[in-house]
Amino acid sequence: MRNLLIFISKYNAFFLFIIFEVSALIIYIKYNSFQKATFINSTNQVTGNLYARADHLKSYLVLSEVNDSLAIENARLRNQLKTSFYVDSAAKHRVNDTIYKQQYEYVVAKVINNSVNRRSNYITINLGSNAHIEKGMGVICDAGIVGKIINVSQHFAVVQSVLHKDTRFSAMLADHKDIGSFIWGSNIDAHKGLLIDVSNSAQPKLGEKVVSSEHSLFPAGLLYGKVSNLRAKEGGSSLNMEVTLSVDFSKLQYVYVVINKLAQEQLGLEAQEKKDE
Amino acid sequence: MNRAIIVNLARFILLVFIQVFLLKNITLYNLSSPYLYILFILLLPFETPNLVLFALSFLMGLTIDAFYDTPGLHATACVLLAFVRILFISITVQKEGFDNEPEPTLSIMGFRWFFTYALILTLFHHFFLFNLEVFRFSEIRYTLVRVVLSTIFTVFLMLISGLLFFRSKERK
Numbered sequence: 001m002r003n004l005l006i007f008i009s010k011y012n013a014f015f016l017f018i019i020f021e022v023s024a025l026i027i028y029i030k031y032n033s034f035q036k037a038t039f040i041n042s043t044n045q046v047t048g049n050l051y052a053r054a055d056h057l058k059s060y061l062v063l064s065e066v067n068d069s070l071a072i073e074n075a076r077l078r079n080q081l082k083t084s085f086y087v088d089s090a091a092k093h094r095v096n097d098t099i100y101k102q103q104y105e106y107v108v109a110k111v112i113n114n115s116v117n118r119r120s121n122y123i124t125i126n127l128g129s130n131a132h133i134e135k136g137m138g139v140i141c142d143a144g145i146v147g148k149i150i151n152v153s154q155h156f157a158v159v160q161s162v163l164h165k166d167t168r169f170s171a172m173l174a175d176h177k178d179i180g181s182f183i184w185g186s187n188i189d190a191h192k193g194l195l196i197d198v199s200n201s202a203q204p205k206l207g208e209k210v211v212s213s214e215h216s217l218f219p220a221g222l223l224y225g226k227v228s229n230l231r232a233k234e235g236g237s238s239l240n241m242e243v244t245l246s247v248d249f250s251k252l253q254y255v256y257v258v259i260n261k262l263a264q265e266q267l268g269l270e271a272q273e274k275k276d277e
Numbered sequence: 278m279n280r281a282i283i284v285n286l287a288r289f290i291l292l293v294f295i296q297v298f299l300l301k302n303i304t305l306y307n308l309s310s311p312y313l314y315i316l317f318i319l320l321l322p323f324e325t326p327n328l329v330l331f332a333l334s335f336l337m338g339l340t341i342d343a344f345y346d347t348p349g350l351h352a353t354a355c356v357l358l359a360f361v362r363i364l365f366i367s368i369t370v371q372k373e374g375f376d377n378e379p380e381p382t383l384s385i386m387g388f389r390w391f392f393t394y395a396l397i398l399t400l401f402h403h404f405f406l407f408n409l410e411v412f413r414f415s416e417i418r419y420t421l422v423r424v425v426l427s428t429i430f431t432v433f434l435m436l437i438s439g440l441l442f443f444r445s446k447e448r449k
Contacts, residue, residue: 029349
């Protein structure tokens with residue numbers, strides 16, 4: 001014991017150095033997070049390096065299992081993608097049409113199926129009765145009129161496109177308010193339609209806009225297209241003209257369903273009238 | 278003895294002030310930054326007990342750390358410096374000379390001895406300080422350049438201050 005004390009007092013500088021140095025280092029490492037983190041890392045640097053090399057070699061032996069698990073993982077992640085989900089919420093835009101005292105509601109829908117090259121073309125949209133879509137509602141897009149709803153399921157609706165042989169909408173010439181019927185007719189051109197049964201007194205001009213009339217299921221003034229040929233179909237007691245469609249149906253992505261709040265009232269009234277006759 | 282305490286206390290305060298308020302702002306080309314405060318540890322009297330020497334070094338380091346926001350960094354380097362100082366003095370200075378030469382100052386010990394003393398101790402301190410601060414070997418080249426250039430700067434300042442307080446009559 002005495003020898004130990006002599007030894008310690010002889011080399012007291014070294015022991016004092018150890019004590020103070022260790023306490024200083026403890027303070028340093030404890031209060032400096034960077035050194036703390038690196039200290040832990042650097043102690044593992046050698047062993048970690050070896051482990052990494054061994055793991056690198058080992059990984060070649062289990063490649064097929066890794067591939068399988070990755071494929072499963074991919075499928076699982078794909079299922080979580082936004083595109084694989086049915087969008088349940090419908091974004092609504094309200095337009096208050098003060099002139100005609102009608103309130104139209106616009107619901108955004110995504111086109112999920114579309115055709116343009118058949119005699120009867122239909123568009124399927126991703127909204128259905130859950131979003132209060134009903135049969136007979138109009139469908140438009142930013143460029144103009146698209147068609148009307150003819151079939152509704154819970155989550156989807158089928159739109160009878162303007163490009164349909166039975167399409168017949170009330171339309172008018174924008175400048176002179178001459179009313180006619182807009183049809184696609186026997187046309188198979190996806191960019192052309194016909195405006196027929198315009199009264200003979202009308203004086204249509206080339207390039208004049210053809211818009212929806214007040215009698216249609218659309219708000220008045222929505223664009224069909226522009227008059228491109230004044231003598232499309234001779235004969236009959238009325239004027240017929242060719243209309244270049246404003247909507248490019250082959251590129252439809254998003255459409256708006258027009259919900260006419262007062263349609264029910266109007267239809268009910270008209271049905272009553274019919275009953276009275 | 279009393280005089281030594283007062284002188285060292287004044288030196289302590291003065292060096293801390295110079296270090297913190299003046300030299301802390303000086304960094305040449307991001308490479309050379311002086312740490313003159315270690316002059317306090319270098320100039321402690323020869324007969325300072327080891328315990329007091331280590332405690333004062335530790336305290337000096339912690340004081341600087343408090344201003345540099347690096348708790349423990351300078352304290353660690355200063356304790357190492359104190360240890361190197363003990364070794365260096367035990368090798369180069371005869372024990373019996375302690376009574377005649379109370380302090381290892383430039384004016385007492387002469388230029389050659391003091392220069393070597395300051396250079397080696399500062400190198401040790403700076404090497405340890407910078408490496409502990411950087412704490413990785415990947416930047417060892419840059420760190421070594423900083424150590425050398427900072428040592429030159431610090432020793433230069435030490436010599437200037439030694440010459441400033443040069444008292445020729447104390448030289449035997």
